[in-house]
Amino acid sequence: MRNASRPSRRGGSQGLGPGGMFRRSGGATKVFVLGGDGFCGWPTSLRLSNLGHDVVILDNLSRRNIDNELEVGSLTPISTPGVRVRTWQELTGKSLRYERVDVAQDYARLLELIVTEKPDAIVHFAEQRAAPYSMKSSAHKRYTVDNNTNATHNVLAAMVESGLDVHLVHLGTMGVYGYGTAGMKIPEGYLKVEVKTDDGRTVEQEILYPTNPGSVYHMTKTLDQLLFFYYAKNDRLRITDLHQGIVWGTNTAETNLDERLINRFDYDGDYGTVLNRFLMEAAVGFPLTVHGTGGQTRAFIHIQDTVRCVELALENPPQKGDRVSIINQMTETHRVRDLAALIAQLTGAEIAYVPNPRKEDAENDLHVRNDTFLGLGLAPTKLADGLLVEVTEIARKYAGRADLSKIPSTSTWTRDNRPGDPALALEREKVEKA
Numbered sequence: 001m002r003n004a005s006r007p008s009r010r011g012g013s014q015g016l017g018p019g020g021m022f023r024r025s026g027g028a029t030k031v032f033v034l035g036g037d038g039f040c041g042w043p044t045s046l047r048l049s050n051l052g053h054d055v056v057i058l059d060n061l062s063r064r065n066i067d068n069e070l071e072v073g074s075l076t077p078i079s080t081p082g083v084r085v086r087t088w089q090e091l092t093g094k095s096l097r098y099e100r101v102d103v104a105q106d107y108a109r110l111l112e113l114i115v116t117e118k119p120d121a122i123v124h125f126a127e128q129r130a131a132p133y134s135m136k137s138s139a140h141k142r143y144t145v146d147n148n149t150n151a152t153h154n155v156l157a158a159m160v161e162s163g164l165d166v167h168l169v170h171l172g173t174m175g176v177y178g179y180g181t182a183g184m185k186i187p188e189g190y191l192k193v194e195v196k197t198d199d200g201r202t203v204e205q206e207i208l209y210p211t212n213p214g215s216v217y218h219m220t221k222t223l224d225q226l227l228f229f230y231y232a233k234n235d236r237l238r239i240t241d242l243h244q245g246i247v248w249g250t251n252t253a254e255t256n257l258d259e260r261l262i263n264r265f266d267y268d269g270d271y272g273t274v275l276n277r278f279l280m281e282a283a284v285g286f287p288l289t290v291h292g293t294g295g296q297t298r299a300f301i302h303i304q305d306t307v308r309c310v311e312l313a314l315e316n317p318p319q320k321g322d323r324v325s326i327i328n329q330m331t332e333t334h335r336v337r338d339l340a341a342l343i344a345q346l347t348g349a350e351i352a353y354v355p356n357p358r359k360e361d362a363e364n365d366l367h368v369r370n371d372t373f374l375g376l377g378l379a380p381t382k383l384a385d386g387l388l389v390e391v392t393e394i395a396r397k398y399a400g401r402a403d404l405s406k407i408p409s410t411s412t413w414t415r416d417n418r419p420g421d422p423a424l425a426l427e428r429e430k431v432e433k434a
Helices: 041-050 062-070 081-092 107-117 138-162 216-234 274-284 303-315 336-347 371-375 387-397 422-433
Strands: 014-016 022-024 030-034 054-059 096-100 121-124 167-173 190-196 202-208 238-244 246-248 288-291 297-302 325-329 332-335 351-354
Touching: 030 041, 030 107, 041 054, 041 081, 041 096, 041 121, 041 303, 054 081, 054 107, 081 096, 107 138, 121 138, 121 303, 138 167, 138 216, 167 216, 167 303, 202 216, 216 238, 238 303, 246 274, 246 303, 274 288, 274 336, 274 387, 288 336, 297 303, 303 325, 325 371, 332 336, 336 351, 336 387, 351 422
Parallel strands: 030 054, 030 121, 054 096, 121 167, 167 238, 238 325, 246 297, 288 351
Antiparallel strands: 014 022, 190 202, 297 332
């Protein structure tokens, strides 16, 4: 990967913009945030706006519609997009707009906005982001593939058709690497290999790290990676793909400014990330649901570091003609049962080992390189930094909004897997003992 420590200047008429990004003469950098109403997109939009950039959110509110489908909402009371935007403008006077657009389906509108608004950068969060949701049924699998793959390809095709030099920053996932034990530190996107030829020579190559998706959701992210590889090669698009770990936490400095700006907090079995779900379970007196042995090791990152990493990626784009810049966006790794023990010690909660609804290794090790963002100045937020208490307090504050029946993970990967429901596990245990 190229040294990304210096931002790319895209024309003599541009000057140094806020936060180190380059901007047009007489105006701030314009950034589209696709999926800017979501869990990662909303705090990112506020952060970029707070830095002085001209931010336009494009979102079709599909995540809010999924709340209606699943009959479970955010634990925190999130405001409507209109209220969010107006509140931000009233408090700060800074630029933020919202356009309702389905990036996966309305290509003409997406292209029109790119051509007329001429964004300097596009941050792409506009994908169905939950692995369990993608495995609920054939319909959910098809929707995830259709939505995620179409959204990414529409963005790339529109960038080419517009003729503009736009930097695309995409939120990918560490899950493209798979969660088996690799036996080494997983590199940032590319793997050096040696191939022995028939005549005994050794040929060295650097290839995309072999993918090993663990769900339909993760599979769509591997398809994204191939699309990026092709368009960077064929059309010389400037693309940064962030392979992110599991996000924990809820708020950032900007979302904490006003209750109406609060970020969403998902706790249900489909969208609740493991650490946030543990903290919420502890807050409402529900046992911490550990799937299988809890030996799964995962990469984690706090939401405020997610926002910071996107900022750093925008400030340090690849040059036109470079290969895709792939950066591992994580700050630490933990084994799930160790996290449960940490939360139990912090809160006094009980731990329940339940069937694993996923098809995955019962135990794995995970070692990841994250040199790029550390080299660019990221100061990681770690679990030991005290923010676990802050998230626990948020969970307790809004515990009355929780529907306890929605906590267990009931979406199963195969017919042989069983839901991760403590009540069902207890019933089965009673039957087996009888």
